[in-house]
Amino acid sequence: MSAIGRPLIILGTILLLHSAYSTYEHSSISKSVGISHPKVPLDITIESILSLVLLVLGLIRSAQPLKEITWAAEMRKRSIDEVDARTNFAVFNHRGPYLFGNGLE
Numbered sequence: 001m002s003a004i005g006r007p008l009i010i011l012g013t014i015l016l017l018h019s020a021y022s023t024y025e026h027s028s029i030s031k032s033v034g035i036s037h038p039k040v041p042l043d044i045t046i047e048s049i050l051s052l053v054l055l056v057l058g059l060i061r062s063a064q065p066l067k068e069i070t071w072a073a074e075m076r077k078r079s080i081d082e083v084d085a086r087t088n089f090a091v092f093n094h095r096g097p098y099l100f101g102n103g104l105e
Contacts (some may be wrong), residue, residue: 008055012055019044040068062098
C-alpha cells in the first residue's frame, strides 16, 4: 500500500461518514420544522463528492499492480520441465523386449 493511499482512504471515509450524518441531521431538523421534502444543502453535497473523490484516489494509489493474464506471460514464469512434464505418458511397460526377442518366453 502506498504511503499516500492509506491517509486518503481514511480521510475520505471520515468525510463520507460526516456528510451522511449531516444529511441525516438536516433531514430530521427539516421534518421537525414541517418541510416534507427537504433539499440537501450545497455544502453537504460538495462534501459528499469530495469524499468520493478522495476515496477513489486513495483506492487507486493503494492498489496492487496489475498482473498479465496472457498465456505468454504465464509461460515466461515456468521452466520447460514444468511445462513438458507429462507423467501420464511415461510408460514403463513398453514392447521393447517383445521386439528384440527377450520377452517371448
